[in-house]
Amino acid sequence: LKSASKEVVGFDNQFDAAPPNSEGLGEHHHEIESKLILSSDVKGWNFAENFITEKNWGHEPWEFGYAVGASRPFRLAATPSPCNFCAENFIIGAEMYGGLGTADQLTLHGTSHYLAPIVAWQVPSGVNFTISPGFGLNQNSHAFILRWGVSYEITQFGRKLRSLF
Amino acid sequence: MRLSICGSLLFISLAAVVFSAQCDDSRAVFAVIARAPVKARDQKNPYEGRPEAIAAGGKLFRQHCAECHGDDAHGRGRAPDLHSAAVQDATPGELAWFLRGGNLRHGMPSWSGLPEQRRWQIVAYLKTLR
Numbered sequence: 648l649k650s651a652s653k654e655v656v657g658f659d660n661q662f663d664a665a666p667p668n669s670e671g672l673g674e675h676h677h678e679i680e681s682k683l684i685l686s687s688d689v690k691g692w693n694f695a696e697n698f699i700t701e702k703n704w705g706h707e708p709w710e711f712g713y714a715v716g717a718s719r720p721f722r723l724a725a726t727p728s729p730c731n732f733c734a735e736n737f738i739i740g741a742e743m744y745g746g747l748g749t750a751d752q753l754t755l756h757g758t759s760h761y762l763a764p765i766v767a768w769q770v771p772s773g774v775n776f777t778i779s780p781g782f783g784l785n786q787n788s789h790a791f792i793l794r795w796g797v798s799y800e801i802t803q804f805g806r807k808l809r810s811l812f
Numbered sequence: 813m814r815l816s817i818c819g820s821l822l823f824i825s826l827a828a829v830v831f832s833a834q835c836d837d838s839r840a841v842f843a844v845i846a847r848a849p850v851k852a853r854d855q856k857n858p859y860e861g862r863p864e865a866i867a868a869g870g871k872l873f874r875q876h877c878a879e880c881h882g883d884d885a886h887g888r889g890r891a892p893d894l895h896s897a898a899v900q901d902a903t904p905g906e907l908a909w910f911l912r913g914g915n916l917r918h919g920m921p922s923w924s925g926l927p928e929q930r931r932w933q934i935v936a937y938l939k940t941l942r
Contacts, residue, residue: 691927724929727867771875803879806889806919 653794654680656701657710657746660759660787677704691723693740709750716742718765731770738767742779745788759788774799840918841910842898848906855905859929859936869937872930876923885941890919900942907935 683698699712718740725735745760747753763781770776778795801807859865874883880891887893899907911931914922923931 686925688924688927691929693925720927723927724865725868725872725933727864727871729871802876803921806880810889 654682654699654701654712654714655744655746655759655761656680656699656712657749658757658759658787659710659712659746660757661783661789662787664789678702679704692717692719695742697744707749711747711749711753712745713747714742714744716740716744716765718742718767729771736769736771738765738769740765740767743784744781745784757787760784761788761792763794773802841892841915841920842896844915844918845898845902845906845910848903848909852909853903853905855903855908857904857908857932857935857939859932860904860939862936865933865936866940867937868930869933869935872926872934873937876926877934880919885938894938895941899938904932904935904939907938908932911935 678701680699680701682700684695685697686693686695688694694717695715697714699714701710701712702708703710718738720735721737721739722734726733730736741762741764743760743762745755746758747755748758760783761781762784763779765777765779767775767777775798776796777798778793781789781792781794783790783792859869873881873885878885880888881894882888882891885894887896892899902910908928908931910920911923911926911934912928913924914920916922923934926934
């Protein structure tokens, strides 16, 4: 749920994907994206609320999006032995995400929204794999999208950085 | 090409960590542990003395804690020695409370993202270091 996938923001909708890939490959977008991640943990469940902003460097106003979700490890307590495929390393959850319009037009009208189950595998080495099939919730949404990701969290980054100096 | 840079907030967080206090924080950390609320302090560890849980706690310690406190838990740099009296004399509830909240100012991250059961397993392991 703290994913780094390409986010749905602004008025992103299924018609954006209508042009053929041959046309899309010629387009260059330079964007900056930031995300406020709020997260709380209650009885093994993680509840996350993300507020997303995206800005095309060249033009267009700030675009906004959101993602909310809940997730939980398959097994809360750890097993004594090191393992990669044990239940404690798998997380299951669901998320809902979509656009919130732009700075000029902050609205839900004309935006697309998705509901998606999510499964994550946290390998003890620190690599995380996530897969999330999303189902469109309105006429602006794609009927189905599949998001997947691989990430690595650098723990104690500050300590590591300080040790260099 | 679509260039997407995610995480200006992340950079702010990282900067806060990098430039946080540089002094030895052991005493400050112990002082924070001592401030645990009574309700947390009196909590019993449901895994206390259970060999499987202690072994699991050891595994979790190596995964999450050893990087700073060392494989032998004797501490490194700002990270305190977990064999010390201040840690070993703390109640399991105080340690669990501290693990949950952390104290970033003194270098200890919050482990609230770990399920409560796993935090108690770590506490069970820490108490075997006496």
